[in-house]
Amino acid sequence: MSSMTGENIKLSIFGESHGAAIGVVIDGLPAGEPLDFEEIGAQMSRRAPGRDKTSTQRKESDTPEILSGVLDGHTTGSPLCAVIKNSDAHSSDYDDLSRFPRPGHADFTANTRYGGFSDFRGGGHFSGRLTAPMVFAGAVCRGLLTRRGVNIGAHIYSIGGVNDTPFDAANVGAETLRELSHMTFPVIGSESEAKMREVIEAARMGSDSVGGIVECAAQGLPCGLGDPIFGGVENRLASVLFGIPAVKGLEFGEGFGAARLHGSENNDAFCMSDGKVKTATNHSGGILGGITSGMPVVFRLAFKPTPSIFLPQQTVDLKEGCNAALQIKGRHDPCVVIRAVPVVEALTAFCMLDLMLGGCKGDA
Secondary structure, three states, X not given: OOOEEOOOOEEEEEEOOOOOEEEEEEEOOOOOOEOOHHHHHHHHHHHOOOOOOOOOOOOOOOOOEEEEOEEOOEEOOOOEEEEEEOOOOOHHHHOOOOOOOOOXXXXXXXHHHOXXXXXXXXXXXXXHHHHHHHHHHHHHHHHHHHOOOOEEEEEEEEEOOEEOOOOOOOOOOHHHHHHHOXXXXXXXXXXXXXXXXXXXXXXXXXXOOOOEEEEEEEEOOOOOOOOOHHHOHHHHHHHHHOOOOOEEEEEEOOHHHHHHOOHHHHOOOEEEEOOEEEEXXXXXXXXXXXXXXXXXXXXXXXXXXXXXXXXOEEEEEOXXXXXXXXXXXXXXXXXXXXXXXXXXXXXXXXXXXXXXHHOOHHHO
């Protein structure tokens, strides 16, 4: 299984949804960096399940136990390893999944890929439960970025047909990102949350689910990070962001909307501001030729509806080789988007720190 990523720092995720624990190893962090455990706990709490009816009612404290790489509150330079115990797994809810794969899940493909030996309980290594150690790693990386003047935040751009106020891509403020990064239901427009909750509740009461879009921004990045062709910032971000279960689409800046524009509309004019080169607009999302331009990096991620729904569904009986009906059990999010926001921020923080530790080409 490919559960490792990174170039200048390495991130490795391990464990299964219903195993004894899940965890992470971060290799390559600079020594002597202080860790803010209160801030790490706050980020873990934003993602943790069982907080309200918009999420699964599985109860997990998601308290990370650091096994190595930290001494007296500072990184030592050796691999940082942390584990998060699983304490509220109901494995019996998944007894039939090796025989009756759930539509929209990896049950069938994982069974085929690993010859029937993959852990199917709660989705095993494919579960959204594995995003908890991602958030821990991202919280660690975010601390290093903050001390380097980089701020990262995201909000719920839309759920169902309800939209939030989008970022002003050319003027994403550091304070806005800091506020969003501490909200449990992060939206910019004050009226958005109530309307979105109505959509989620309607889906939940109908034994169904709903998807949505998360918009994220990184502000304060220097110009010159990244490489062209296969080493671009978009490539690097995509490689980690698609590690979040349920992500089905990604666009930067104007994204697919650029396909409807003329070049005269989509091009970002250069200008001088406070002695620095900037752009008047930010249709590029802060990236040109795979390299950061110094403008905010802005992108949006599309999340599919939670595939675990309580309506009757059509599947197959892998043992008998015939069609079958399925009624799933368990505890599942009617909408994964809310708890996905801190995960998006976390992996963005990891990727941005990985890029920054590689240095800007202009630094040589």
